[in-house]
Amino acid sequence: MSIDHTKTPFYTKLEAYAKSDIIKHDVPGHKLGQINNEISHYAGLEMFKLDANAPRGLDNLNQPRGVIMESSVLMADAFGAQKAYFLTGGTTMGILSMIMSTCRAKEEIILPRNVHKSAINALILSGAVPVFVKPYIDKKLGIANHMALSEVKKTIDEHPDAKALFIINPTYYGVTSDLQEMTDYAHQHDMKVLVDEAHGSHFPFSSLLPIGSMQAGADLASCSLHKTVGSLTQSSILITQGTRIDQIRLRSTINMLQSTSPSSLLLASLDVARKYIYFHGQEKIDHVIAMADEARQKIDKITGLKTMSKAYFTKQGAFDYDETKILIKVSDLGISGFQVYQELVDIYHIQLELSETHVVLAVLSLATTQEDLDALVFALQKISDTYVLQQLNAIKPKVVYRYPDYYVRPREAYHAPKKYMLLEDAVDEIAAESIMIYPPGIPIVIPGEIISQDIIDDLEFYKNHNSTILSDADNGYIKVIDKEEWMKWSGYDDE
Ligand SMILES: Cc1ncc(COP(=O)(O)O)c(C=O)c1O
Incomplete structure (x- = not known):
């Protein structure tokens, strides 16, 4: 297929289908806008016309051979990758796919502790063992950012059997680590490099921006085009290059997590966003x-x-x-x-x-x-x-920023017997859920970590400032491992 970025193969076919006035005895039930509701009043029927499901000619996201494949070839080319996968479940889904397709249960993965909650969920689903690198904590600003190269090298040296290194490029605040050096070092140690590029999809399109994942030599990255490139919310891509990634395993993991009815609106929005940023980025x-x-x-x-x-x-x-x-x-x-x-x-x-x-x-x-x-x-x-x-006094920076101690693998904590406790009574208990402020969605505590008074104080502080706290119980309670039951328990067989 020739590379012509003026083309939008999926969107073009979808628009033609929308205009075709075909008689519809398939899903979706709105029959491409033969419906009357608040959204059709506000946004118009044209939007529904672009929300087709799987008619002939529009290809199949699970196994693209037609226009989705053509559009993904253009996407890969625009990002300097060898292959691109379209995702309708955001970079959340991309991160789940990256970790689940590269790490098996009980295999180690090196990652910064300030990862998005999807990386923690990927640890639960894959059963992988996290080896956390403490990110740089800016005490003056009260935020966590990059990983130091020396810390990453040291961790790689100490964990030579780790399967993958996971890097955020950039953090929510826009800060990057030395992606290229870290990638080279990880590759020298036979580790795959996975990049959370949720906030960095625009990087390959301007020389004034930090280096993009593919340009730095990473193996796999997930980019939220919806965040900075202008596609519709929830549309992301996975991009990949080289020979380290098992593409069949990756494809089947993506298909496991992907709906069989992916939104054609989201896919089309990726196609046209790629064309726009390619020419105007x-x-x-x-x-x-x-x-x-x-x-x-x-x-x-x-x-x-x-x-x-x-x-x-x-x-x-x-x-x-x-x-x-x-x-x-x-x-x-x-x-x-x-x-x-x-x-x-x-x-x-x-x-x-x-x-x-x-x-x-x-x-x-x-x-x-x-x-x-x-x-x-x-x-x-x-x-x-x-x-x-x-003339108020400046707010003083918090003195301690400590991550909780890790006690057990997130997957084990997830499967262990549990009980709910009031947050203020939970000191020294082992968390069985992630709790975070959203945004940024970086867990303050993850399953398997020991809850300290610091954590409880932090959560109380956020609560008093009307932050949105995401937790399973959502009413002042926290899910912890029921240690007594856990002792009696034969355990979850992970092999
Ligand atoms: C650093 C980071 N990674 C991943 C994600 C998940 O991306 P998405 O919202 O596309 O699922 C987010 C979302 O805010 C994020 O901030």
Whole structure:
């Protein structure tokens, strides 16, 4: 097949089908818009017309041979990969697929502790043993970021049998580790390199951005095109290259996790987003970075606010920084990031990506406008004026940032007998679930870790700041291993 990026094979076929006015005795039940509901009133019937299921000619995502295959060849080429798989379950599904297809039960995988919850869930599903690398913790900002190269090399040396190294490129805040060196070192030790590129799908399309996974030589990566490239929410891709990945096992793992009725809207949105970024990525992203630079300079002139720069992060040992993110320290005003986030919504009608105790994060993309950035700068100036006048004391950074001790494999904790306890009574118990703030969705505690007073204090703190806490019980209770029952139990056979 010739590589012609002006083509959108899947979308083109879907549009032709939508226009064909065929008589429909198949699913979906809305019969391509022969329906009357709130969404059809608001969004129009055309959207339903693009929501076809599996008519002839539209190919099959489980085993693409036609237009999905043609579109995925173009996708792979755009990302510098050998192969691309379309996903309709987000990078959550990509991460599950990457880990489940490369690590078997009781095999080790090296990964930073600040991974997204999907990586922890992949440990439960695969049964793999995590070897956690402690990420760099920025105590001033209260966030976890890159992994130090020396730490990763040391961990690889200490765990020569690990099957894979898992790297985040970049973290939610835009910070990257030395992906290329880490990849080379892992390959020298016969380990596969898996990359969570949920927030880095735009990297291959501008020379001003950090290196992309495929360019760094990684074996497998999952990219949320919906986050920064403009496809519809939940549409992601898995990209791969080289000979280390068993493609048949990967395909069958993806198919295990993928719906047999994948959304054609999502697939089409991947196709057209690829075409757009291929032709306009460099120009648009460079423009966004220029706008972001200017906004950062303006915000830095506002009393009590400070934006973080590439120089700031690299001084801490990070490898690079995605300058389409604007991370702002607000706690010197005497108010938390949570409060600024809420005021921006309530008073100024501005939605940011996330807040933490000390910072708020704006995620820009090739669709960000100058007016939107001006509105943010204006609102931040107003917020600063309000609180500077009140002369509040700056919020002090938390002194300890400690990850809990690991006691048992996440899969064993998941399968062990359990009980629910009030969070405040759970000190020294072994967690049987992940608990996290969303966003960013990085678990504070994972199944198999020992719950400490620090963790309980952290969770109470987040609760008091109206953060969304995700846990199974969701009512002040936490699921822990019932140790007494566990002792009597013959155990879960994992082999
Ligand atoms: C670092 C990281 N990895 C993976 C994911 C999952 O991506 P998706 O939302 O596409 O499932 C997220 C989502 O926020 C994330 O922040």
